Amino acid sequence: MTISLTVNGTQFRTDAPPETPLLWVLRDELGLSGTKYGCGVAACGACTVHVDGQAVRSCQVALADVWGDVTTIEGLAQGERLAPLQEAWIRHQVAQCGFCQSGQIMQAADLLAANPAPSDDDIDAAMAGNLCRCGSYSAIRAAIHDAARAMNGGRAG
Amino acid sequence: MHAFEFVKPSSIADAVKALASGEAIPLSGGQTLIPSMKARLNAPxxxxxxxxxxEMKGVCRDGDVLVVGAATTHAEVARAAAGDFPGLAGLAGKIGDPAVRSRGTIGGSLANNDPSACYPAAALGTGARIVTDRREIAADDFFQGMFTTALKEGEVITSVRLPIPEASAYAKFLQPASRFALTGVFVAKYAAGVRVAVTGASEGGVFRWAEAEAALSSDFDSEALSGLSVAAEGMISDLHGTPEYRAHLVRVMTRRAVAAAS
Known part of the structure; x- marks a missing residue:
């Protein structure tokens, strides 16, 4: 059975079995290796992507259950122009080993879409399922605030 | 994970037919089932x-009852129930983390009946009716102990009918790693009386605290709970808490739920 899905605005067709985790399709079939395989059981957040604008763990979503357009870390920038979150991540030098960071950024993008000026508590609650073994949490929080300010035209957020 | 087949019917009738084969099990949001398959605890x-x-998705009001489709995600309930039933919306909005809420469903949670899950407390605490492809089951009959329910093999929850209370709240003491309830209490006040349902505490799964219901039915105030306690016997014991600690949490979280609801 051929399944078609739209990833970062481009439509793909795949013959992968319907039960294949979305993560494997993204990485192995489409070559989009920015999304990481961390724990494989939805306990770490490294594989976070958006489906229809909502953050989900792509290691847990079967290919045939994908219900909308998929956005991965590769689709966040507009051409050469990085997204505000990515720019803030660089300004704050958030990444240490970096393995969890694409998932962190995708989760943060989901948060800012719903809440353009989150508090520390809002950030902690929204990011609780995304683990960072290097402990970059304080830098992540600072970068999210910074990106929120940039997206709000420089106003406090 | 063992090899398995995957089918995706578009009607309840087709789903029931597909489940009749014996070795098939239903998949909803997959936030528990898929990890358990990867751990080889389950191999359908x-x-x-x-x-x-x-037809299994969405939230609508039917008089004094909120009807939630079994395949409705926690995120959708948190959004759609906020006006009619804020106590339920508040519970749904604090399950797991945002990615879990984007996928996990009320039907999946109730059918799994994890002893520390949040939704069983709402279903039992409201006296909900669990609607399946073949019958309706009262919440008081549905939960039959840890990971055990009245569902027969191949039976699918299609919707949940929750009577809307005058006031309600869920107070959850979070186990921060799993984000399940170390102990959680749902309190709901109706004209006919108050219901109190406790999750995360008992080895028997979700249960009603009858003494607290009686006390709160005559006086819906957290002070009415003074002097009441639950026995530590039969409470869950693990590295996160002793039975005595959980029994204490039942009292504390009930008081907090009543304070939040009144």
């Missing part, structure tokens, strides 16, 4: 996805 031959069935 066929997974029947319920997420493509439109």
């Amino acid at each position: 031959e066929v997974l029947v996805s319920l997420t493509g069935i439109a």
Whole structure:
């Protein structure tokens, strides 16, 4: 059975079995290796992507259950122009080993879409399922605030 | 993970047919089932996805009852129930983390009946009716102990009918790693009386605290709980808390729920 899905605005067709985790399709079939395989059981957040604008763990979503357009870390920038979150991540030098960071950024993008000026508590609650073994949490929080300010035209957020 | 087949019916009737084969089990949001398959604790031959069935999704009001489609995600309940039933919306909005809430469903949670899950407390605490493809089951009869329910093999929850209370709240003491309830209490006040349902505490799974219901039915104030306690016997014991600690938490979280609801 051929399944078609739209990833970062481009439509793909795949013959992968319907039960294949979305993560494997993204990485192995489409070559989009920015999304990481961390724990494989939805306990770490490294594989976070958006489906229809909502953050989900792509290691847990079967290919045939994908219900909308998929956005991965590769689709966040507009051409050469990085997204505000990515720019803030660089300004704050958030990444240490970096393995969890694409998932962190995708989760943060989901948060800012719903809440353009989150508090520390809002950030902690929204990011609780995304683990960072290097402990970059304080830098992540600072970068999210910074990106929120940039997206709000420089106003406090 | 063992090899398995995956089917995605678009109607309840087709799902029930697909589940009749014996070795098939239903898949809803997959936030528990898929990890348990990867850990090889579960190895179905066929997974029947319920997420493509439109008639099992959405939230609507039917008089004094909120009807929630079984395949409705926690995120959707948190949004759609906020006006009619804020106590339920508040519970749904604090399950797991945002990615879990984007996928996990009320039907999946109730059918799994994890002893520390949040939704069983709402279902039992409201006296909900669990609607399946073949019957309606009262919440008081539905939960039959840890990971055990009244559901028969191949039976699918299609919706949940929750009577809307005058006031309600859920107070959850979070186990921060799993984000399940170390102990959680749902309190709901109706004209006919108050219901109190406790999750995360008992080895028997979700239960009603009858003494607290009686006290709160005559005086809906957290002070009415003074002097009441639950026995530590039969409470869960693990590295996160002793039975005595959980028994204490039942009292504390009930008081907090009443304070939040009144």
